[in-house]
Each structure stands twice: as C-alpha cells, then as structure tokens.
Amino acid sequence: MNLLRLPLVFCALFISLLAAGQQxxxxxxxFGDMPYRVQNDYPKFERVIKTLNQEKPDFIVHVGDFKSGSSLCSTEYFERMHAYFETFEPPLIYTPGDNEWTDCNRKAAGEYDPLERLDVLRKMFYGSDxxxxxxxxxxISQAKSSGFEKYVENNLWTYGGLQFATIHLVGSNNNFKDAGDNQEFIDREKANLAWLEQVFAAAQDKKGLMLFTQADMFYKDMKPSKGFEKVVNKLSELTQKYGKQVFLVNGDSHRFITDKPILINxxxxxxxxxxRVQVFGDAEMAAIKITYDPKSTTLFQVEQMLID
Structure with missing residues (x-):
C-alpha cells in the first residue's frame, strides 16, 4: 500500500473541538464509486478490503456507486456486494448511488425499472438497524419517523462526540427529470429536507456534524442543479444556524477534492x-482516511490511501 499523508490544517474546521480535550x-x-469495472475490479476491491481491515479504522463509509452505470443491475450482483460488505472487519455504513438504481434502465445495465431496483436495494441492504x-x-434510520417509513437508507449515528449521518442524494441529477414523472424525486426530496432538520437537531449537543452522500452537488460552477437546489439551500440555512462545523463527504466525480463550495450573501x-471532501473512485480505487486527534493543533489529518 502506498499511503500519502496530506495533513490539512483545519483550524477553521471543527474549531469548537479544541475544547474537547477529553475526547x-x-x-x-x-470511499466509493468502486468496484466499477465489474469482474476486472474484483481482485483490486478485495485488496481494498484487506488493506482497510489491516488499518482498523473505527468505522468505514461507502458513499455509493458499487458498480458502473453500464454494468448489469442484477440481484445476483447486489448479493455479491452485500457479501463483500460483510467481510469488512470494522463497521461499514453504505449510502446508495445512482448506478445502483437510477441508471439501471440503461440497455447495458439490463433495462431494469429503476424504482423496482431501488425497492430491492432497500430490502437487501437496509433490513437491520x-x-x-x-x-x-x-x-438510527429515518424510517422510524412517521411519514418517512420507506427511507431506510437515511441513517445517523454518534461517535466520539460528533454526529454522523448519511443522506440519499445521487448523481444523474438526483433522479430529477426535466420532462417526465418526478414523483420519486419529489417524495425523496421532501424526506431529505425533513431528514436534514432531524440530523441537525440531533447534532445540537455534539461537537460537529459529518454528512455522507453519493452525489457531487457542486460540480457545475458551484451552483446546484434543480435536483439539488433545495437541499443545498437547506444545508446552507441549517449550517449557518448551527454555528459549529459541518463536514460533507461525497463521491460521484472520482476526484479527490477538499473545498468550501457553498456561497452566501x-x-x-x-x-x-x-x-466538503470528495473521494476517489472508478479507476482510482483509493480511500480517504480522516483522523481526529483532540490533542493536535490541526485537529484533523486527512490522508489519501492509495492502494496498489
């Protein structure tokens, strides 16, 4: 494994954690957007699993797209990935990507009904708390909230005095269509906006908040498209009210990025x-390791884990 250590001086990031000397x-x-080249990528993905198991992080998050948009969306493949996820030694949390359902109507993906694939995905990957x-x-799943019982994929957990949560936002413009039936998008957007309110409320007594999602909402001139506009506006509103640091990890665009993409005023x-931190993906089967050290003046160290 080739491990490049890139400490990022997050003096502004999670500055409130300076007071948490006992943490x-x-x-x-x-990590996310892997394995992309199905079958060819299996050996490398197995090395990724082995490497992460050896690293022994406190937990791991896969930010979606465990296949490419042009590979088969079969139940058999879903079962294979489910089995892979259970071979991780540390806890692993998974949030869906568009390639697992939104794009499954493509010919190369098997011409599945995307909503049928989403239903299968939810039943197979989110049958437990x-x-x-x-x-x-x-x-803790949003499915426990009245009116949002089917959104089993939105989950939150607390660790080390921080609040963590996943939110189901995907590429392909979050399944928003300029022309056509947008009912799934409308319903899930409503759920996601309510979920953000719930997550920020849970984070009020925590030192900070970290969110994980698949979609790169900031890929186009830093202005969100219609598929993400309301969510980004809600994120901006709640982050400003929260006052503490909010950290978003996403996949989708396959390039390692750290930035501050939300503009105000x-x-x-x-x-x-x-x-925001964006992970690697596709041909670059690498991961991002984030270490919180309350005794460090930089608070967080972000490392690229480049796996041979």
Missing amino acids: KKFTFVA KSFGKKKINL NQKATLMNFT
Whole structure:
C-alpha cells in the first residue's frame, strides 16, 4: 500500500473541538464509486478490503456507486456486494448511488425499472438497524419517523462526540427529470429536507456534524442543479444556524477534492463552517482516511490511501 499523508490544517474546521480535550483520538475511512469495472475490479476491491481491515479504522463509509452505470443491475450482483460488505472487519455504513438504481434502465445495465431496483436495494441492504461489517454499530434510520417509513437508507449515528449521518442524494441529477414523472424525486426530496432538520437537531449537543452522500452537488460552477437546489439551500440555512462545523463527504466525480463550495450573501461570501471532501473512485480505487486527534493543533489529518 502506498499511503500519502496530506495533513490539512483545519483550524477553521471543527474549531469548537479544541475544547474537547477529553475526547479520544479516532479514525474513519470513506470511499466509493468502486468496484466499477465489474469482474476486472474484483481482485483490486478485495485488496481494498484487506488493506482497510489491516488499518482498523473505527468505522468505514461507502458513499455509493458499487458498480458502473453500464454494468448489469442484477440481484445476483447486489448479493455479491452485500457479501463483500460483510467481510469488512470494522463497521461499514453504505449510502446508495445512482448506478445502483437510477441508471439501471440503461440497455447495458439490463433495462431494469429503476424504482423496482431501488425497492430491492432497500430490502437487501437496509433490513437491520445495524451497520455492515463483522463489528457493527447501531444506526438510527429515518424510517422510524412517521411519514418517512420507506427511507431506510437515511441513517445517523454518534461517535466520539460528533454526529454522523448519511443522506440519499445521487448523481444523474438526483433522479430529477426535466420532462417526465418526478414523483420519486419529489417524495425523496421532501424526506431529505425533513431528514436534514432531524440530523441537525440531533447534532445540537455534539461537537460537529459529518454528512455522507453519493452525489457531487457542486460540480457545475458551484451552483446546484434543480435536483439539488433545495437541499443545498437547506444545508446552507441549517449550517449557518448551527454555528459549529459541518463536514460533507461525497463521491460521484472520482476526484479527490477538499473545498468550501457553498456561497452566501448573494454569492459574495463563502460559508466558512461548511467543508466538503470528495473521494476517489472508478479507476482510482483509493480511500480517504480522516483522523481526529483532540490533542493536535490541526485537529484533523486527512490522508489519501492509495492502494496498489
């Protein structure tokens, strides 16, 4: 394994954690958009699993797209990935990507009904209130909230004095169509907006908040498309009210990025307590390791885990 250590001086990021001197050091790993080249990528993905098991992070998050948009969306493949997820030693939390359902109507993907695939995905991957992995952690699902019972994939958990949560936002414009039936998008957008309110409420007594999702909502001139506009606006509103640091990890675009992509005050100022990290993916089967150390002046160290 080739491990490049890139400490990022997050003096602005999670600055409130300076007061948390009694918090213990911990690490977690995020990755996604893999395995992409089905079958050819299996050996490399198995090396990724082996490497992450050897690293022994406190938990791992897969931010979606466990296949490419042009590979078969079969139930058999879903079962294979489910089995892979259970071979991780640390707890693993998974949030869906568009390639697992939105794009399954493509000819190369098998011309499935995307909503049928989403239903299968939910039943297969979210039948428990615990994470994947040989070691498991308890999760709290939005499905426990009245009116949002089917959104089993939106989950939150607390660790080391921080609030963590997944939110189901995907590429392909979040399944928003300029022409056609948008009922799934409308219903899930309503659920996601309510979920953000619930997650931020849960984070009020925590030192900070970290969110995980698949979609790169900021890929086009830093202005969200219609599929993400309301969510980004809600994120901006809640982050400003929250006052503490909010950290978003996403996949989708397959490039390692750290930035502050939300603009406020008529697009003239940067929302400084919101930071985004985007993971590798596709041909670059690498991961991001984030270490929180309350004794460190930089608070967080972000490392690229480049796996041979």
